[in-house]
Amino acid sequence: MSKPAIPSRVTMKDIAAHAGVSQSTVSFVLNGQEGMRIGAETRKRVMDAIAELGYRPCGAGRPPKEASLRTIGVMIDEIATSPFAAISIEGIQEEAWKHNVLVEVVMTGGDRSYENATLRKWARDGVEGVVYGSILTRRAEPPEALSKHKTVMLNCYDAKNYFSSIVPAERRGGEAATELLLSTGHRKIAFISGEAWMEASDQRLEGYERALRNAGIPVNPSLIEQGNFLPSGGREATLRLLDGPIRPDVIFCANDLMAVGCYEALKERGEVIGQTIAVMGYDDQEIAQHLSPALTTVLLPHREMGNWCAQKLLSASHPETEQMRLECPVVVRKSHVRP
Structure with a gap:
């Protein structure tokens, strides 16, 4: 079996597991939230885990250095019903920020009029491109206004393969x-x-x-x-x-x-x-x-799918339309052993 091409970047999830705390605790420690009543011993465990694992923040939540930075639009039907949407968005933001590109996210609930209104705004704003995503892996019917943007589809695809798309294999x-x-x-x-x-x-x-x-x-x-x-x-x-x-x-x-x-x-x-x-x-x-x-x-590779979407939109060339299925590797722990 070929090994999946998945980055080994240390995430806040890894830090949380190593330190024995929640991801929220890691986030507050990283952002210097002193007023959250996080004990000194807990802060030390988090910082020790960061040092041991070599964690490098991706810049999420930091203010832009310039007001005129470029922007990617991310449009997704649902966010709160699953942890995977947030992971994909973080992957997009992580990759975009490497190029000093901001990410603007909207949740539409599948409302077509809201989608079209947002896409018209983004056209006026001159966004670099649009990631059109779904919380469920499925065939989607993109709004007509999407054709006016450089677009990739995240965790969904259109019937005619007009847009590049990425889904889990x-x-x-x-x-x-x-x-x-x-x-x-x-x-x-x-x-x-x-x-x-x-x-x-x-x-x-x-x-x-x-x-x-x-x-x-x-x-x-x-x-x-x-x-x-x-x-x-x-x-x-x-x-x-x-x-x-x-x-x-x-x-x-x-x-x-x-x-x-x-x-x-x-x-x-x-x-x-x-x-x-x-x-x-x-x-x-x-x-x-x-x-x-x-x-x-x-593993569902949602972070890597988000990375791929940003890379595709920010590519200096104009690549061919591509339908990508990203490999889902097995994470071996202890429950599968033979009785």
């Missing part, structure tokens, strides 16, 4: 996770999918099935249950699997929140994760590293 992520489980010795691999209408859920399932077929293992419908991308769905689907005709060696959850519910159900039934049964997640949300045992999962 979800099938390959599902396949890579299942290949790891197979290489560990698992054969009865169960899968809990998300809601069937979601493209990401469907593609992760396809990747799981493809890896089984490539290994000469038939796909068994009794080992596949539908969830809802929430802990409740993971718990209920896990209980159905445990009560089903085949006891799984491992349960592959199509996102980490369902894995949380899966852990809950397994512990209710007296299972010991990593000893009597294994679990795999998908997303690499922050909670994954705090579960016991720490959850082996698949």
Whole structure:
């Protein structure tokens, strides 16, 4: 398996994990917020972690040095419903600031009139380009006014491939996770999918099935249950699997929140994760590293997708329209080991 081209830049998430604090604490320490009642010992732990890991701030939140800096517009349908939108925006801002370019973000809720009004304003302002993003990986119908801007689509794509776009390689992520489980010795691999209408859920399932077929293992419908991308769905689907005709060696959850519910159900039934049964997640949300045992999962490369969007818009040349699928690497921890 080829290694993904993902930067090894230290992030605030890494600092928080190393220091044993929240990302908010790291942010306040970095920005010198003395009035936040953060203890001296906690501040020292954060600063020690920054020094040990070699963290270099990307300039987020700093005032511009000049009032006439260039600007990229970022238009996204939702931000608050998922941590991934903020990670992508940070990736865009991080890359843009290397070129002294500011980032202006709007959340539209999918309101087409609001989108068009914003795009007309940005045309008058002379923005460098526009990142048009979606919280869900999907085919989107961009507003007509977008064609007047240099544009890249983030976590979505248009039907005619008129604009350059970048999405996660979800099938390959599902396949890579299942290949790891197979290489560990698992054969009865169960899968809990998300809601069937979601493209990401469907593609992760396809990747799981493809890896089984490539290994000469038939796909068994009794080992596949539908969830809802929430802990409740993971718990209920896990209980159905445990009560089903085949006891799984491992349960592959199509996102980490369902894995949380899966852990809950397994512990209710007296299972010991990593000893009597294994679990795999998908997303690499922050909670994954705090579960016991720490959850082996698949990284969604939203920061790197944001970096790519800014690079594409700020390229001095006029590159061809490109449809990019960015690899989703497996993050190996402890939950996937063979019982």
